[in-house]
Amino acid sequence: MIKLLIANLEEANLKGANLKGADLQIANLEGVNLEGAIVVKALFINTKGISYKMRRDLENRGAVFRDGPLVLA
Numbered sequence: 001m002i003k004l005l006i007a008n009l010e011e012a013n014l015k016g017a018n019l020k021g022a023d024l025q026i027a028n029l030e031g032v033n034l035e036g037a038i039v040v041k042a043l044f045i046n047t048k049g050i051s052y053k054m055r056r057d058l059e060n061r062g063a064v065f066r067d068g069p070l071v072l073a
Helices: 052-060
Strands: 043-045 064-066
Touching: 052 064
Parallel strands: 043 064
Antiparallel strands: none
């Protein structure tokens, strides 16, 4: 599993990246490009910078969103 806990990915170009199962808890995703990224089972928990439209797109591609307590494993 890719762990990107508390990562600052502001303005990162992750176009086409394989983020399958990645842990993105508390990551800063402001301005990030996730076009075509593989996000199946990627955890977006308490992330910053994801618009409603982007969230819906990522959920449709298999991403998991949750707001609330951290799930550190």
